[in-house]
């Protein structure tokens with residue numbers, strides 16, 4: 491597996507290997523080192539307790555996690571079918587169960603998107619976004635996978651901040667728990683998208699671990715097919731994902747099928763060429779036997795021309811695709827390098843042009859654009875890192891709502 495390029499000078503101290511794991515976060519955090527229940531599935535809980543000399547059956551572990559993660563209860567007291575006192579006491583004393591503190595919230599009244607700013611144990615902050623789905627009472631959660639990001643995509647202010655650290659699996663799951671805590675009776679979280687701060691596949695092990703907890707019947711109880719992991723195209727990790735045969739959906743941000751243009755938008759494209767990425771996407775299709783989802787963040791006058799359509803057709807003529815389109819959400823002024831979304835006419839023309847490919851095209855909605863709700867605004871306010879109105883994270887916003895097909 492090749493190593494990641496150094497994509498942003500701000501992250502050279504943290505430039506992790508492509509095998510970054512949930513244990514790769516800085517040991518200098520100086521915090522409680524006990525395992526956290528939000529990062530465990532039943533076999534992991536059995537092993538964690540065995541490591542401290544406490545015997546626990548898998549059935550007991552499932553009941554413990556069902557109580558603490560699925561139901562979100564604070565402790566194991568008052569269970570209908572209690573676990574043994576030795577297991578209960580060990581879980582209470584030897585494992586962490588704390589939640590992330592919600593330090594700010596912002597609701598966009600126009601679309602119901604709600605952004606939560608969450609404080610991690612080391613004081614860093616990340617955002618999670620609660621996104622209402624068409625089905626009443628159902629929500630998906632847009633998750634952050636890192637504090638900052640190393641990828642440096644030109645249209646994303648998080649990329650300009652650089653990477654501070656990877657999140658651990660439990661810190662990702664805890665974002666869903668925090669959102670779930672805001673739900674009313676009868677409401678539930680039915681999906682998760684890794685489209686917040688960070689490049690999920692740069693933090694591969696923790697992200698996959700978290701997704702597995704979220705999909706677990708004793709964890710988040712979210713259908714694995716409703717968990718999407720977004721990537722700018724880290725080829726070794728895409729190949730690994732394909733080889734491991736996960737049910738989660740991988741969404742690969744192409745943004746351009748023209749090599750020179752893609753390199754100008756995504757520094758990562760200087761490390762892996764489009765033909766290399768295309769080969770990895772073929773492997774993904776062979777693994778999943780499903781369409782490969784590719785995403786384009788639409789930027790006026792940049793990637794909405796006919797040359798993109800012909801380049802995409804030439805790049806992946808043999809792979810069934812699902813093409814996601816989302817408008818860029820770059821709050822910088824044009825004179826400061828800000829990129830604009832296409833006007834309606836330009837977007838409609840591109841949508842028409844894509845029809846020649848015969849592949850489904852889905853326009854995704856970038857929500858929460860109003861004041862204080864644009865993607866990354868809460869984190870920016872907390873960090874003091876963005877100019878007023880600039881959205882530092884996830885330039886395209888949490889793309890999770892289909893508005894046009």
Ligand code: SF4
Nearest residue numbers: 639642643646649688
């Ligand atoms: S768009 Fe995503 S991968 Fe690119 S810099 Fe921003 S957070 Fe990182």
